[in-house]
Amino acid sequence: MLAVDVQELKVRYGKLEAVKGITLQIPPGEVFGFIGPNGAGKSSTIRVLATLLPDFLGSAKIMDLSVRSQPQLVREQIGYVPDFFGVYEDLTAREYLHFFAAAYRLPMSRRKAVVDDVLQLTDLTGKIDSQVDALSRGMKQRLSLARVLLHDPAVLLLDEPASGLDPRARIEMRELLKALKEMGKTIIISSHILHELAQLCTRIGIIETGKMVAQGSVAEIYQRLGVLKIVHVQVANQTPELIAKLRTIPGVTHVDDQVDRISIRIEEGKLEVEDLHDFIHAEGARIRMFQPEVMDMETAFMKLTEGQTA
Amino acid sequence: MNLLERYSLPLLTKELIEQANNKRTFILRVVYAAVLYGAALWQYSDISNGGEAAGLVNLGKGRAFFQMLVTVQSFAIMFLLPAITCGALTVEKEKDTLALLLLTKLSSWTIVFEKLVSRVLAMGTYQLLSLPLFAIVYGMGGVELSGIIHAVVSLLALTVVVASVSILCSTWFRTTAEAFIMSYVILFVFGCSLAANIEYTRIHTLRMNQNRNYVTPFWQAFTAALSTDTAIAMQAFAFCLVCMLIASRFLFARAFVSPRNILLEIFQRADRFFNDLNTSTTGGIVLVPDRDTLPVFQPITWRETRKKSLGTFRYQFRILMFLLAPLVLVIAAILSEGRNDFTSPFRGFPAFFWFVSVICLTIHSTGVIPAERIRQTLDVLLVSPLTPSDIVLEKLSGVRRLIKILTVPFAVLVVFQAIWTGYVLQGATQTSYRSINFWLELVTASLVPLFYMPIIMWVGFQFGLRLRNQIQAILATFTAVVLACIIPFMIVPFILSLPFGLRYHSEISLFKWISPLQMAFPTTVFGPGYKLFEENTLLAWAVVVVHFTVYGTIWWWLRRNVLLAFSNVVRRMEPDSNNRLSGAKL
Ligand SMILES: Nc1ncnc2c1ncn2[C@@H]1O[C@H](COP(=O)(O)OP(=O)(O)OP(=O)(O)O)[C@@H](O)[C@H]1O
Ligand SMILES: [Mg+2]
Numbered sequence: 021m022l023a024v025d026v027q028e029l030k031v032r033y034g035k036l037e038a039v040k041g042i043t044l045q046i047p048p049g050e051v052f053g054f055i056g057p058n059g060a061g062k063s064s065t066i067r068v069l070a071t072l073l074p075d076f077l078g079s080a081k082i083m084d085l086s087v088r089s090q091p092q093l094v095r096e097q098i099g100y101v102p103d104f105f106g107v108y109e110d111l112t113a114r115e116y117l118h119f120f121a122a123a124y125r126l127p128m129s130r131r132k133a134v135v136d137d138v139l140q141l142t143d144l145t146g147k148i149d150s151q152v153d154a155l156s157r158g159m160k161q162r163l164s165l166a167r168v169l170l171h172d173p174a175v176l177l178l179d180e181p182a183s184g185l186d187p188r189a190r191i192e193m194r195e196l197l198k199a200l201k202e203m204g205k206t207i208i209i210s211s212h213i214l215h216e217l218a219q220l221c222t223r224i225g226i227i228e229t230g231k232m233v234a235q236g237s238v239a240e241i242y243q244r245l246g247v248l249k250i251v252h253v254q255v256a257n258q259t260p261e262l263i264a265k266l267r268t269i270p271g272v273t274h275v276d277d278q279v280d281r282i283s284i285r286i287e288e289g290k291l292e293v294e295d296l297h298d299f300i301h302a303e304g305a306r307i308r309m310f311q312p313e314v315m316d317m318e319t320a321f322m323k324l325t326e327g328q329t330a
Numbered sequence: 331m332n333l334l335e336r337y338s339l340p341l342l343t344k345e346l347i348e349q350a351n352n353k354r355t356f357i358l359r360v361v362y363a364a365v366l367y368g369a370a371l372w373q374y375s376d377i378s379n380g381g382e383a384a385g386l387v388n389l390g391k392g393r394a395f396f397q398m399l400v401t402v403q404s405f406a407i408m409f410l411l412p413a414i415t416c417g418a419l420t421v422e423k424e425k426d427t428l429a430l431l432l433l434t435k436l437s438s439w440t441i442v443f444e445k446l447v448s449r450v451l452a453m454g455t456y457q458l459l460s461l462p463l464f465a466i467v468y469g470m471g472g473v474e475l476s477g478i479i480h481a482v483v484s485l486l487a488l489t490v491v492v493a494s495v496s497i498l499c500s501t502w503f504r505t506t507a508e509a510f511i512m513s514y515v516i517l518f519v520f521g522c523s524l525a526a527n528i529e530y531t532r533i534h535t536l537r538m539n540q541n542r543n544y545v546t547p548f549w550q551a552f553t554a555a556l557s558t559d560t561a562i563a564m565q566a567f568a569f570c571l572v573c574m575l576i577a578s579r580f581l582f583a584r585a586f587v588s589p590r591n592i593l594l595e596i597f598q599r600a601d602r603f604f605n606d607l608n609t610s611t612t613g614g615i616v617l618v619p620d621r622d623t624l625p626v627f628q629p630i631t632w633r634e635t636r637k638k639s640l641g642t643f644r645y646q647f648r649i650l651m652f653l654l655a656p657l658v659l660v661i662a663a664i665l666s667e668g669r670n671d672f673t674s675p676f677r678g679f680p681a682f683f684w685f686v687s688v689i690c691l692t693i694h695s696t697g698v699i700p701a702e703r704i705r706q707t708l709d710v711l712l713v714s715p716l717t718p719s720d721i722v723l724e725k726l727s728g729v730r731r732l733i734k735i736l737t738v739p740f741a742v743l744v745v746f747q748a749i750w751t752g753y754v755l756q757g758a759t760q761t762s763y764r765s766i767n768f769w770l771e772l773v774t775a776s777l778v779p780l781f782y783m784p785i786i787m788w789v790g791f792q793f794g795l796r797l798r799n800q801i802q803a804i805l806a807t808f809t810a811v812v813l814a815c816i817i818p819f820m821i822v823p824f825i826l827s828l829p830f831g832l833r834y835h836s837e838i839s840l841f842k843w844i845s846p847l848q849m850a851f852p853t854t855v856f857g858p859g860y861k862l863f864e865e866n867t868l869l870a871w872a873v874v875v876v877h878f879t880v881y882g883t884i885w886w887w888l889r890r891n892v893l894l895a896f897s898n899v900v901r902r903m904e905p906d907s908n909n910r911l912s913g914a915k916l
Contacts, residue, residue, distance in 0.1 A: 070713050071903040091903040095715045102709045109705065110637040115624065122629035123714040131624075167710070 021084055023048040023175050023206035024069065028078035031064045031230075038064045040230035041078070046208070046223070048174070051201050053221035054210035061230040062210040063103055066177050069208070070100040083174050096124075099168025103179040103210075107160055109153040113144060116152050117166060124171040138166040142196060158189030165196060176200065178209040194220055251296060253282045254309035262305055269299060281309065341436060345448035355452070361809055362406060363459050365816065369402050370395070370463055372820035392470035399463055400481050407488050408517065409808060411453050415496035416509040417801045418445040419581070423504060424704055428585050438581040442574055446497045453489050483559040487566035492517060494573035501577040504587050506801055507693050514689055630716075630724035638728055646735045649690060653683055653739040661746055679743055680851060687736045688811060691783060695729045695790030696803035699900075704799075708900060718896045718904065726791060733783045740779040748772050770870055777874075778850050781881045786811065788888035795892070795899050815847035843873045844880065 024046040031039035039061040046052045054062050067073040068080055071091040080087040083097045108116060114135065121131045139145045142162040147155060155163060161181060168176060181197075182190050197220055200207060211217050217224060218238050225235040234241050255262070266275045266284060271291025276283040286296060293312050300307060349355045419442075422428035431441060464482075467473055495516050499509040625632035636642065657679055702708040711721065748768075789810050793803035818841050842848045897904045 070709075072709060072712060072901060074898070074901060074903045087903060089905055091905060092715055092717075095713055098713065100709070100713045102706070104706045107705075108633070108637075108707055111633070115637070118624040119629045119633060120710075120714065122625040122627060122632070123711070123716055125715065128626065164710075 021048070022046060022081070023050070023083060024052070024208065025081040025084075026065070026069070026078070027080075029065060029068060029080060030077040031061065031068060031073060032075065038230055039068075039076075042227065042230070042232050044225065044232075044235075046206060048206050049201075049204050050223055051197070051207045051209065051221045053217035053224040054208060054227065055212070055217060055224060056210075056227035057212075059229075060227045062227060063179055065227070066100075066179050066208065066210060069175075070098060070102075070177050071095060072100075096171065097174050098177055099171070099173040099175070100177045101161075101164045101168055101179060101181055103183070107152045107155075107163065109151075111152050112149050113139070113152055113155070113163055114148045116163065117170060120167050121170050126171065134170055138169045141169065141199065142166040143192070158185050158192070161185065161189075161193065162196065169200075174206060176205050176207045176209075178207065180210055180212070182211060249286050249288055249293070250313040251284045251286060251293060252309065252311040252313065253284060253300065253307065254280065255282070255300065255305040256308050257304075257306055258282070262300075262303055265303060266300075269296070272296075339440075339444055339447075341431075341441060342444040342448050345445065346451065349448065349452055358410070358805065358809075359456065359459070361813070362410070362456050365406075365812065366399075366402055366460055366463070368816065368820040369398060370466075392467040392472035395470060396464075396467045396473045396477070396481070399460060399467065400485070403457065403460060403485050404488060406456065407453065407485065407492055408521075410456070410805075411449070411489060411492045412496045412510060412513040412517070413801065413805050413808065414452055415446075415449040415493050416500050416513055417506045418449060418497055419500040420503060420506040420509050421799070421801070423585065424506065432582060432585060437578075439574070439578040442497060442501060442577045442581055445500075446493055446570075446574060449497070450489055450493050453493065457485060457489070480559055483562055487562045490566045490570045494570040495520075498573045498577045501581050502584050504584075507697055510804070511689070511693060628724050628727075630711075630721065631727040634725060634728035635731060643731070646732050649686070649732075650735050650738055653686060653736075654742065656682070657739060657742060680740075683736075683739050683743070684850060687779075687783060688786060688808075690732060690736070691729065691786045692790050692804055692807045692811075694732055695726070695787045696794040696807055697800050698725050698729070698791060699794045700800040700803065712900060712902045718902070719893045722791075722893055722896050726787065729787050729791075730784075733787060736783060737779050740775075744772065744775045747775070770867070770874065774849060774874055777878055778846075781878060781885060782846055782850070785881060785885050785888065788885065788892060792888065792892055795896070811846075815845050818842055818845035819847065840873060843877055846881070849874075849877055 022045050024044060026042060026044040029039055029042045029044075030037065038059075042061075042065060044052070044065075054065070056062050064073065068076045069082060069087060071087055071094055082094050085093045085097065087094050108119070111119060117135045117138065118131060121135060126134060136145075139148060142165055144159060144162055144166060147159060152160070152163065165178075165181070178197075182193050185193060197207065197209070201220070209217065209221070221238065223235070223237055224241055226233045226241070263275060263277055263282065266272060266282070269291065271287050272284055273287055274283075274285040276285075284296065286293070297307070297310055300310075419428065422431060432438070436444075464478055468475070468478060492513075496509070496513045499513045499516070500506075503509040503512060623632075623636075660679075699708070702711065716724075786807070790803065790807045793806040793810075794800060797803045797806060896902075
């Protein structure tokens with residue numbers, strides 16, 4: 021069974037075709053990162069899955085339930101956090117969560133325990149009696165997550181949950197999402213912030229002007245693109261000869277002699293990082309730092325989307 | 331910087347362009363023209379009933395026409411202008427754009443003033459529409475030129491005053507709805523005190539005239555001087571200036587007030603007072619507790635009736651008190667005086683109740699969906715497993731309770747009238763009043779609020795759902811109410827009487843009874859229909875049955891339409907929503 025199964029999804033707004041045939045298959049327990057430039061159609065796709073966009077072509081299923089014919093059942097299975105979310109100004113956090121607990125028809129006997137649990141999970145216990153609109157943006161975002169966890173949905177649809185958060189709040193959000201991943205939830209998360217997704221996601225889909233450009237695990241995408249890798253090196257006894265020799269190694273495309281480091285670009289597949297290390301060592305250089313850049317997602321992204329936006 | 335740049339009024343230009351581009355402005359203007367010219371036509375057909383010699387007879391009949399014109403115009407100013415104006419600054423606050431405006435080099439005085447002028451100019455264009463009619467009136471004779479000038483000056487003064495009050499409220503309050511309610515309240519109080527003042531002056535002058543040796547020409551001269559055209563214009567101008575000064579003084583301070591409800595705060599303060607009073611007098615007996623509980627089964631109902639300021643019982647209870655207090659006073663006065671002339675003291679009450687009810691219901695019901703839209707909370711609600719009718723009906727629970735509360739004063743009035751006419755007056759007099767069927771009156775008066783209020787609620791909700799913002803929805807609802815009231819009155823009889831050469835047939839007047847206005851105020855509005863009724867009770871009952879069947883159907887249809895269309899309008903997938911796209915290709 022697939023947690024999310026989207027076939028040939030098309031969405032139109034009037035004359036504009038915002039989504040032009042996307043196919044997605046996400047097994048349960050995966051964290052799927054949805055990346056794309058502004059206006060690519062991420063929100064549109066997610067809204068279809070959230071049963072909020074009735075005019076679409078193709079098929080969309082969540083936990084084997086058709087979005088088209090069984091939207092009521094689908095709603096029980098999903099937790100949707102929209103990209104722009106308001107919160108009710110007139111409620112406290114506790115009232116807000118109880119409001120949705122009632123809307124999702126949680127049994128009375130369990131509500132208090134569930135609300136306490138999700139508050140604990142989202143680290144909002146101390147804010148339980150604050151007015152919702154007095155919370156900071158990060159807290160509101162966590163409150164939104166707390167809300168979608170109330171009815172223990174199988175699939176979470178998060179539309180840019182980290183937008184507008186400071187680095188600290190972003191890390192907290194990431195930790196929270198990791199915890200959810202460990203709870204076995206299937207998560208679809210859209211974002212512009214690439215390295216964030218790279219660390220969190222098991223799969224990534226890159227979408228551009230309504231079409232899926234690449235899809236797969238982070239490593240797969242890398243491989244397929246043959247993206248260049250950069251290794252930052254610092255040696256104690258740096259000489260111009262070393263630089264010159266480095267330039268001659270097959271697979272090295274560019275060597276940049278910077279103030280505090282040497283940046284070496286290598287082509288994946290032609291030269292292994294380990295071999296580069298051995299080479300430098302063999303040259304008699306004493307390595308102080310050897311740091312392959314983790315994931316150059318920005319480059320991948322720019323290359324894939326070619327700077328086009330919708 | 332040259333002079334032109336310095337005085338270029340950028341905000342005013344922007345507002346005017348915006349208004350010109352707005353379809354709403356256009357529609358409103360057309361509707362307004364329709365009403366105005368409809369009224370004129372109706373009045374004209376009334377006047378020209380004289381037959382062949384009509385042309386001659388009509389000479390000098392411009393007066394009635396003229397009064398009608400001025401009345402329609404002042405009503406339009408009182409109703410339309412706050413609606414146009416109250417959003418001037420509150421909409422910017424709601425959309426968070428006021429901060430941007432304040433950051434520009436425009437001073438707060440400029441902002442307030444240009445907003446005012448743009449609205450006054452907008453209203454001015456409505457007034458211009460009536461110029462041709464004034465010309466016709468003048469042609470018909472019976473009105474002096476000075477009278478016309480006086481009317482125009484007074485109307486302009488009224489425009490300026492109403493607009494100033496509305497702008498002031500718009501600066502002070504956070505939401506459009508609040509500004510709206512408060513402008514009406516202030517204008518209402520104004521109007522009442524003005525009327526009282528005029529009455530007082532009249533009585534005063536009468537007394538002085540009786541008491542010959544106490545005549546003070548000074549007093550008369552003084553009141554007369556106050557009502558000259560120049561004086562009126564000066565007063566309006568001064569008032570406007572004061573309002574604008576206050577508004578610009580507070581613009582900044584009130585720009586970022588938290589959305590917490592001012593009304594609610596006032597009420598909370600009053601509450602504390604009443605609670606203390608209650609504790610000290612009765613030891614704290616609570617009749618209707620508004621407890622802070624958590625939602626159990628109907629979360630939206632819970633929020634609408636417990637958390638939204640307009641929905642709380644306390645607030646609605648105050649509206650009830652506001653309506654009931656004068657009625658109780660008058661009833662008490664009548665009982666103590668034992669007057670026989672009973673209808674006249676009550677004349678004003680249905681109008682007063684309806685005025686307040688229509689405004690409250692409209693504001694409340696049109697705001698239900700736009701409030702969620704503005705705060706972007708609707709989506710979150712829509713992905714919950716609640717069914718569309720759950721959502722709609724629960725969202726309206728606050729309004730429905732308001733309806734229940736608003737029926738109370740109507741019921742009190744009906745019951746009191748029934749008892750009074752049925753038992754007290756029965757033997758006492760044989761006035762013409764008795765000839766009108768007692769039961770007919772009773773049934774009509776009871777059905778009227780029961781039918782109209784839910785209809786207003788559903789109309790308001792529809793517009794709130796479909797239009798872009800609440801102001802538009804409020805205007806549309808008011809327009810719908812006004813049209814429903816006047817179309818059967820003017821246009822239908824007029825069209826129907828065309829084949830008879832504008833001759834008025836009494837059968838045609840039956841169509842008036844389709845208008846809620848005629849049904850709600852059968853005795854106070856125009857009488858001719860009643861003649862038929864006195865002769866033919868069966869016909870009267872038939873008319874009542876037809877009327878309420880029509881409105882019952884409208885009610886049922888509106889409700890059904892909203893429940894069916896809701897998901898489609900808010901773009902929510904429903905199992906049976908066979909949308910056009912998928913239906914065509916799958
Ligand atoms: N309600 C709407 N009406 C008309 N067009 C729309 C609507 N919503 C989105 N669009 C259009 O559809 C396209 C895709 O929009 P969508 O919101 O899905 O993009 P996105 O990938 O979420 O972008 P962002 O990163 O900016 O959030 C855009 O070109 C947008 O202009
Ligand atoms: Mg988006």
